Amino acid sequence: MEKELGAVFTPPKTAEYIVSRLGKIKETHKVLDPCVGPGVFVKSLIKAGVNKSQIFCHDINPDYKKNVEDLGVNFKVVDNLLSFNSDIYNEYDFIVGNPPYLNKASEYVRKNRAELKKIYGKINAHETYSMFIVNSIWRLKEGGKLGFITSDSFLTLSTHKKLRKFILDNCRINEITLAPANLFIKQKVNTSPVIIFFTKTTGSLNKDKRDNNMMRVIPRVENEREYTKPPIEYQIKQKKYYSLPFLIFHVEVEEQIIKLFDKAPKLEQVVQGYIGMHTHDNRKYIAAVKGSNLAEIFIKKNENIQEVDKKYKIISETLLNTNKWFPYLKRGGGDQYYRPIIEAINWEDESIKIYDIPSNVPFLEEGIVISGVSSRLAVRYMPNGCYWDSNKAIGFIIKENSVSIEYVLGILNSSLYNYLAKGIINNTNSLQITGIHALPFLVPSPNILSQIENLVRTIIREKKKNQEYNYIQEQKHIDNLVFEFYSNQFKFPSELKEKLDKNYSIYSIL
Numbered sequence: 474m475e476k477e478l479g480a481v482f483t484p485p486k487t488a489e490y491i492v493s494r495l496g497k498i499k500e501t502h503k504v505l506d507p508c509v510g511p512g513v514f515v516k517s518l519i520k521a522g523v524n525k526s527q528i529f530c531h532d533i534n535p536d537y538k539k540n541v542e543d544l545g546v547n548f549k550v551v552d553n554l555l556s557f558n559s560d561i562y563n564e565y566d567f568i569v570g571n572p573p574y575l576n577k578a579s580e581y582v583r584k585n586r587a588e589l590k591k592i593y594g595k596i597n598a599h600e601t602y603s604m605f606i607v608n609s610i611w612r613l614k615e616g617g618k619l620g621f622i623t624s625d626s627f628l629t630l631s632t633h634k635k636l637r638k639f640i641l642d643n644c645r646i647n648e649i650t651l652a653p654a655n656l657f658i659k660q661k662v663n664t665s666p667v668i669i670f671f672t673k674t675t676g677s678l679n680k681d682k683r684d685n686n687m688m689r690v691i692p693r694v695e696n697e698r699e700y701t702k703p704p705i706e707y708q709i710k711q712k713k714y715y716s717l718p719f720l721i722f723h724v725e726v727e728e729q730i731i732k733l734f735d736k737a738p739k740l741e742q743v744v745q746g747y748i749g750m751h752t753h754d755n756r757k758y759i760a761a762v763k764g765s766n767l768a769e770i771f772i773k774k775n776e777n778i779q780e781v782d783k784k785y786k787i788i789s790e791t792l793l794n795t796n797k798w799f800p801y802l803k804r805g806g807g808d809q810y811y812r813p814i815i816e817a818i819n820w821e822d823e824s825i826k827i828y829d830i831p832s833n834v835p836f837l838e839e840g841i842v843i844s845g846v847s848s849r850l851a852v853r854y855m856p857n858g859c860y861w862d863s864n865k866a867i868g869f870i871i872k873e874n875s876v877s878i879e880y881v882l883g884i885l886n887s888s889l890y891n892y893l894a895k896g897i898i899n900n901t902n903s904l905q906i907t908g909i910h911a912l913p914f915l916v917p918s919p920n921i922l923s924q925i926e927n928l929v930r931t932i933i934r935e936k937k938k939n940q941e942y943n944y945i946q947e948q949k950h951i952d953n954l955v956f957e958f959y960s961n962q963f964k965f966p967s968e969l970k971e972k973l974d975k976n977y978s979i980y981s982i983l
């Protein structure tokens with residue numbers, strides 16, 4: 474039961490830190506822990522001198538009732554999310570806790586989807602922790618304060634844009650501290666945690682107050698001792714959270730990079746991505762091309778499969794060149810610049826009938842393909858005549874004559890763009906079209922254009938001969954050219970180049 478309800482217990486030092494930074498709790502104030510569990514925040518509040526009668530607790534799990542009531546505070550067995558209604562707005566002066574992290578695949582969210590959607594659907598009805606944030610802001614009085622430890626994914630994921638907008642519209646963000654990465658490791662939880670403090674400050678009249686609010690932002694600390702003496706600490710005006718795409722709550726992004734996102738045109742002016750198609754049965758309709766690594770894998774798999782119609786298909790290259798089969802792109806991964814065609818889709822009338830093929834997608838055109846699932850930004854040449862799948866490989870077409878496929882391949886595979894796309898916009902393994910479209914883009918000078926094009930042509934030519942070709946020298950050259958070109962306009966600091974070389978270049982991983 475505990476696991477299904479997202480029970481993860483906050484270490485006492487972290488709870489004490491959160492309580493210590495709430496500010497003055499007066500005797501008339503009411504404090505809520507909306508998901509109290511065994512009561513670690515209650516103990517910290519009592520230790521800090523808060524009267525037991527001021528402390529209110531909720532938990533859906535009745536097993537905690539006795540323990541929490543024994544602490545002498547008010548406790549209700551209640552579903553904190555579903556029990557919300559308009560009568561209980563503005564009730565508490567402080568709300569503290571560690572909300573459960575249950576995602577849309579969890580039993581709880583699946584079971585209650587319709588009701589959760591009714592209450593939270595306009596903001597986010599997928600993960601419980603984001604609904605707890607919304608719910609708690611609603612429950613707070615104007616000027617009341619929230620202190621949570623929760624998953625840091627809402628800070629950056631584009632799927633949480635509405636939650637961030639809600640926070641910016643209703644709160645002053647007092648502090649964002651990235652808590653130690655291993656804080657919950659003993660409990661086998663590997664979401665990286667953040668501590669947040671928000672003061673409810675609603676209404677359009679308070680917009681200036683929110684925008685000009687100075688936030689304390691602390692990059693990931695190593696251990697709990699560093700909460701009070703962090704090695705690095707930034708003061709950032711809250712309105713800076715409007716500068717990056719999707720209202721990303723950035724923690725350690727350089728001023729100049731924020732300016733780049735703010736001022737430069739967007740990549741979508743030159744490049745457009747399209748979600749591809751569905752076959753509904755890839756085993757049946759997709760074949761490996763003979764001689765490819767994939768064909769080798771299929772041969773091995775087939776050794777253990779008896780029924781002929783269940784076997785993985787392999788076709789010859791000659792067949793791929795007929796109009797019964799087309800090259801098909803459906804794999805992610807880190808390969809850059811060029812990868813041979815390893816898969817093909819059956820294009821006979823009987824098969825096509827089954828497929829979902831979006832009508833507005835310019836399949837078959839030459840372009841680039843970007844891995845939708847990869848730890849780094851990985852972009853490859855897409856020859857004429859391909860179809861592609863719906864998420865792991867995304868086809869993009871260049872729509873502006875002033876740039877070439879080679880140039881776009883060069884900049885997107887550079888360390889700078891890897892940082893922009895993976896370090897800032899989306900720090901998970903998956904990448905969305907909207908994220909690529911939101912990247913900044915500067916029109917190249919003829920000189921930069923031709924230098925990068927030539928380097929990319931060399932890499933592709935060599936990779937066609939030998940897929941394992943080591944292109945580090947060319948890549949270093951491209952990385953330097955892209956950095957210098959963008960830096961000329963946006964005056965990047967030299968430390969940024971060191972950071973890119975160290976963390977975002979291919980030489981940092983090879």
Ligand SMILES: C[S@@+](CC[C@H](N)C(=O)[O-])C[C@H]1O[C@@H](n2cnc3c(N)ncnc32)[C@H](O)[C@@H]1O
Nearest residue numbers: 480481482483508509510532533552553571573
């Ligand atoms: C991450 S644990 C935190 C427990 C405790 N506050 C701590 O920090 O150690 C989340 C708690 O939320 C409770 N919970 C899960 N869903 C809930 C809901 N809809 N309403 C109220 N409590 C819920 C779980 O039973 C669990 O005790």
